[in-house]
Amino acid sequence: MNETILRVENLTKFFPIPGDTFFASEKNYVKAVNGITFEVVKGECLGIVGESGCGKSTTGKLILQLIKPTTGKIFLHDTDLSGLSKPELRKMRRHIQMVFQDPYASLDPRQTVRAALEEPMAIHGFGSASDRAERVRKLLQEVGLEDYHADRYPHEFSGGQRQRINVARALALNPDVIICDEPVSALDVSIQAQVVNLLKDLQRSHNLTYIFIAHDLSVVKYVSDRIIVMYLGKIMEIGSNSQVYNRPTHPYTMALLSAMPIIHPRDRRDEKKLLNGDPPSPINIPQGCVFHPRCSRAMDICRREAPVLQTINSGHQVACHLCPNNYGTA
Amino acid sequence: MDQQVVLDVRDLHTYFYTSAGTVKAVDGISFRLDKGKTLGIVGESGSGKSITAMSILRLIPSPPGKIVSGSVLFGDIDLLKLSSDEMRNIRGNKISMIFQDPMTALNPCYTIGNQIAEVIQLHQKVSPKEAMAQAIQIMGKVQIPEPANRAKAYPHQFSGGMRQRVMIAMALACRPDLLIADEPTTALDVTVQAQVLRLMRQLQDEFHMSIILITHDLGVVAETCDNVMVMYAGNCVESADVHRIFDEPRHPYTWGLLASRPALCQEGQRLESIEGSPPNLMDIGDMCGFAPRCKYAKDICRSHKPALQELEPGHLVACHFQTKELSLNGR
Numbered sequence: 001m002n003e004t005i006l007r008v009e010n011l012t013k014f015f016p017i018p019g020d021t022f023f024a025s026e027k028n029y030v031k032a033v034n035g036i037t038f039e040v041v042k043g044e045c046l047g048i049v050g051e052s053g054c055g056k057s058t059t060g061k062l063i064l065q066l067i068k069p070t071t072g073k074i075f076l077h078d079t080d081l082s083g084l085s086k087p088e089l090r091k092m093r094r095h096i097q098m099v100f101q102d103p104y105a106s107l108d109p110r111q112t113v114r115a116a117l118e119e120p121m122a123i124h125g126f127g128s129a130s131d132r133a134e135r136v137r138k139l140l141q142e143v144g145l146e147d148y149h150a151d152r153y154p155h156e157f158s159g160g161q162r163q164r165i166n167v168a169r170a171l172a173l174n175p176d177v178i179i180c181d182e183p184v185s186a187l188d189v190s191i192q193a194q195v196v197n198l199l200k201d202l203q204r205s206h207n208l209t210y211i212f213i214a215h216d217l218s219v220v221k222y223v224s225d226r227i228i229v230m231y232l233g234k235i236m237e238i239g240s241n242s243q244v245y246n247r248p249t250h251p252y253t254m255a256l257l258s259a260m261p262i263i264h265p266r267d268r269r270d271e272k273k274l275l276n277g278d279p280p281s282p283i284n285i286p287q288g289c290v291f292h293p294r295c296s297r298a299m300d301i302c303r304r305e306a307p308v309l310q311t312i313n314s315g316h317q318v319a320c321h322l323c324p325n326n327y328g329t330a
Numbered sequence: 331m332d333q334q335v336v337l338d339v340r341d342l343h344t345y346f347y348t349s350a351g352t353v354k355a356v357d358g359i360s361f362r363l364d365k366g367k368t369l370g371i372v373g374e375s376g377s378g379k380s381i382t383a384m385s386i387l388r389l390i391p392s393p394p395g396k397i398v399s400g401s402v403l404f405g406d407i408d409l410l411k412l413s414s415d416e417m418r419n420i421r422g423n424k425i426s427m428i429f430q431d432p433m434t435a436l437n438p439c440y441t442i443g444n445q446i447a448e449v450i451q452l453h454q455k456v457s458p459k460e461a462m463a464q465a466i467q468i469m470g471k472v473q474i475p476e477p478a479n480r481a482k483a484y485p486h487q488f489s490g491g492m493r494q495r496v497m498i499a500m501a502l503a504c505r506p507d508l509l510i511a512d513e514p515t516t517a518l519d520v521t522v523q524a525q526v527l528r529l530m531r532q533l534q535d536e537f538h539m540s541i542i543l544i545t546h547d548l549g550v551v552a553e554t555c556d557n558v559m560v561m562y563a564g565n566c567v568e569s570a571d572v573h574r575i576f577d578e579p580r581h582p583y584t585w586g587l588l589a590s591r592p593a594l595c596q597e598g599q600r601l602e603s604i605e606g607s608p609p610n611l612m613d614i615g616d617m618c619g620f621a622p623r624c625k626y627a628k629d630i631c632r633s634h635k636p637a638l639q640e641l642e643p644g645h646l647v648a649c650h651f652q653t654k655e656l657s658l659n660g661r
Contacts, residue, residue, distance in 0.1 A: 051519040052490075158607045188374035189546055193590035193603035200600070215519060218549075222592035222601065259524035261549020263593045265572045268553065274528065275521045278489040 005176055005209055006040040006063070006096075011072035013058055017283065030282050032058040034233035035072070037309075040177065045203060045210040047224030047241075049217055049256070051279050055233040056213045060179045063211070064096055065089055076176070094124045097170035101182035103162035107154040113140070113165055114150040120172045139168040142205075143198060160191035167198065171206070179211045184219060196223060217260050221245055226315070229253050232282055232290040235309060239316035249318045252291050289321065297322060334365040336508055336540045337386070342400035344378075344385045347393065351612040355381040355395075357564035360638075363508070363557075368534070368541040370555035370572070372548065372587070376608050378564040379544045383510045386542075387427060388417050404508070423453040426501035430513035432493035436485040442469070442496050443481025449503045465503065471536075472499045472529060491522035498530065505537055512544045527553055548591060552576065560584050563609050563619030566638060570645040580647045583620045618650065626651060 014029035033055040040046050048056045062069050065081055074081045076095060084092060100106040107116060117136045126132065136150055143164040154162055163183060170178050180199065184192040200223060202208055214220050220227060227244040229237040229252065237250040248254045255275045262268065275294050280286060286293050292302040301321050309317045344356040356378040363369045371379045384390050386402050388409065402409040404425065409417065421427075429435045437445060446465035450456060456464070462481070469477035472495040485493060494514060501509055511530070515523040531554060534541055543555060551558055551572065559569040560583065568581040579585055589602035606623040618624070621631040630650050638648045 051521060160607060188608075189548075190374060190586060190590055190604035191607065193592070193601040194605070196592065197601050197603055217520065218591065218593035256521060259520045260593070261520075261523075261547060262552050263549065263591065264576050265552045265555075266576075274524050276525075278491050278522060279519070 003042045004039045005042045005077065006211075007073075007075040008039070008059075008063065009037050009073045009075070011036050011059070011062055011074065012070045013055075013062055013067065014070045028283055031233050031285055032282055033062060033069075034285070036230070036233075036235050038228060038235065038238060040209060040211060042176075042209055043203075043207050044225040045212050045223050047220035047227040048211065048213045048230060049215065049220050049227060050230035051256075052215065053232075053279055053282055054230040055282070056215075056230050057181055059230075060098065060181045060211065060213050063177075063179060064093065064098055091124075094120070094173040095176045096179065097173065097175040097177075098179045098181065099163070099166050099170050099183045102186055103159050103166060104154075104186075106166055107162055109154050112151050112153055113145075116154075116165065117150075117169055117172055120169065124173055126173065135172065139171055142171065142202065143168045158191075159187050160194055163187060163195050164198065167195075167202070171202065174206075177209045177211060179213070181213045182215070183212075185214060185216060192219070199223065217256060229256065232279065232285055234290055235317075235319060236291065237316075237318045238309070239313075239318075243313065243316040247316075249312060249316070249323055250291075250320050251295050251297050251322070255294075289319075335362050336365050336404070337363040337542075338401075338403040339382075339386065340401045340403070342382065342385055342402065343398040344381050344390060344395060345398050346395045353611045354564050354614070355611060356385060359400075359559075359561070359564075359566055361559055361566070361569065363540050363542065365507075365540055366534070366538050367556045368543055368554055370551040370558045371542060371544045371561060372546065372551055372558060373561035374546060374608055376563075376611065377561040379561050380512055382561070383427065383512055383542060383544055386510065387421055387425060388412075419453070422449050422501075422506075423504045424506055425508045425510065426504070426506045427510040427512065428494070428497045428501050428514045430516050432490055432497050432517065433485075435497055436493060438485050441482050441484055442488070446481075446496070446500050446503055449500055453504045465499075468499045468503050469496070471502070471533065472496075474499070491518055491526060494518060494522075494526055495529070498526075498533070502533060502537065502539075506539060508540050508542070509534075510542045510544070513546070514543070515550060516545070516547070523550075530554070548587060549593070560587070563614060564611055565619060565648060566646070567620065567649070568645075568647045569638075574642075574645055578645075580641060580645070580652045581620075581649050582624050582626055586623075618648075 011033055012035050013033040014031050017028045017030055048059060050056050061067050063074055069082055076092060081092060114136055117139055118132050121132050121135065137147055140147060140149055145164055184195050187195060196219060203210060212220060212223050221241060224241055226240050228235055231252050236252045237244060244253060248257055255273060258273045277294055288304050289302040289307050292298040299321060307319045307321045309319045310323060311317050312323055340360050342356055342359045346353040346355055359382055371382060373379045385397050390397060397410060443462055443465050446468060447461040450461040450464050466477045466481050469481060474480050474492060474495055488496065515526050518526060545551060555572045558572050558575045560567050562583050568584045579588055586604035590604060592601060604623055609619055609622060616635050617633060618631040618636050621627040636648045636650045638646045640646055
């Protein structure tokens with residue numbers, strides 16, 4: 001029943017950066033994603049959170065093979081996407097679709113909504129022309145738009161409506177997985193709620209699987225079944241929604257949660273545990289545990305050895321030297 | 331009341347005259363701000379919150395914009411009556427502003443120290459050397475590590491959070507009485523946002539500043555503000571003490587905003603959302619701007635614009651169905 005739909009194994013992406021001189025002996029890399037492994041189960045929503053530069057968006061693009069991974073494998077069902085040829089990959093892409101952050105940039109201004117929705121179907125040879133027209137009607141209805149919207153251009157829509165069109169386009173080919181990269185962060189609060197509700201409704205009615213990438217912890221908490229916390233290209237903690245939010249174990253997760261804005265002025269506290277400094281650059285990754293320079297509980301071992309992900313509870317994995325030995329003292 | 335009023339805005343109207351028609355971006359806003367307090371202005375994009383701030387500083391591009399009527403009393407001077415020169419003496423000196431995007435608000439061609447010292451030299455009679463020394467000192471105040479060295483760096487060498495600190499340093503360089511912060515943390519990560527908000531609070535205490543904080547994030551309001559004004563379509567729809575706004579909001583729009591926050595939602599529950607989208611500011615005639623999206627709207631809402639009424643001392647609401655005699659119970 002818990003069918004694994006997507007499996008990511010030891011995924012790494014290093015972007016080379018030009019050295020100071022042409023003959024620079026050592027090449028530098030931006031280590032955007034640095035060896036991550038996880039699974040996505042059918043029908044779930046997997047949230048990925050982290051600060052900017054932690055590699056969450058790169059992960060999304062790697063899964064879709066929009067950029068080629070440096071090492072690592074991505075299995076959709078049992079097919080390794082990283083080993084496919086271009087035409088094969090093109091065929092597989094219909095099973096994974098993406099919704100991007102910026103609803104203004106992700107639609108072609110010269111395409112009507114109908115053209116935007118039909119294009120993926122035409123490319124993948126979905127039905128006859130009349131089938132497609134029917135499908136466009138149905139898609140618009142599903143995302144809460146009207147028939148007459150089909151012949152309009154993107155500039156005639158508000159941000160929230162455009163994001164609905166993007167969702168409709170992602171749904172057009174009945175994909176197995178939809179990757180949502182910050183789908184609501186460009187929208188106003190009242191509109192965010194509409195789009196989040198839409199995504200949730202569609203998930204229920206179509207048994208969709210989402211990978212939901214966002215920096216807004218409260219949105220991720222609301223939509224996700226399981227959550228991955230990333231920092232500098234590595235996974236710090238994976239767990240179910242309640243494990244991560246109610247029993248956070250990694251010091252980084254705790255710091256992230258305590259930085260979340262409060263929901264009522266009576267919760268104001270003078271002494272919040274705040275992280276100092278900014279996330280370090282992914283070019284000069286700290287030795288040992290990548291989080292140790294900002295960690296209030298760093299020990300000697302943290303400076304020397306990188307912790308590996310360990311299971312501390314069913315489905316709850318943490319990469320920290322404090323766990324599981326000292327689990328509970330946190 | 332022995333509280334000193336720093337800013338008193340009365341019936342401010344700022345319109346934009348475009349070829350398509352007149353956009354009433356700010357249509358009758360009044361509020362007061364006491365010394366040392368923080369006022370949060372909340373609303374979605376296009377509600378007029380930034381235009382209110384820009385009107386106070388008289389930064390509205392004209393044409394097409396124009397402050398049509400109203401007064402902005404800063405102490406006992408009406409800012410709208412000052413000459414451009416007099417206004418220039420106030421900006422950056424007595425009232426300063428922090429913008430949302432720290433990436434574009436700094437000049438990439440000058441060092442950080444230079445840019446902060448420039449403000450000081452403009453408003454105080456000091457030597458360049460002295461100005462730089464003060465700039466370095468204020469950089470220390472906003473917790474930029476190694477200020478003397480970092481003053482020689484250029485904006486691109488700073489991270490987003492550090493740039494926002496630079497913006498704050500620049501705004502505070504002349505110890506203003508009023509700081510206007512327009513979405514100061516929206517472009518930042520949560521962890522950095524928390525640091526910057528804390529820093530602003532500490533500096534507010536130290537400098538006895540008043541702050542106008544413009545934001546769409548009710549979490550930020552809950553963290554920092556004393557009073558809140560909720561704006562919708564160029565009007566103030568509700569204003570009150572921060573606790574009252576969160577405990578006893580009375581305007582349907584405020585209900586919607588508060589309820590649509592995912593943090594409040596129980597698992598499996600649907601988010602409350604406000605259907606529809608904000609109105610076109612050209613089309614609103616004599617009606618409640620929120621009526622087309624309001625669940626409780628009746629005929630009167632579509633034919634008469636509700637006036638702002640004081641329900642309790644300090645709690646103002648503009649809704650036909652929220653008066654002392656009559657109250658909707660939508661929650």
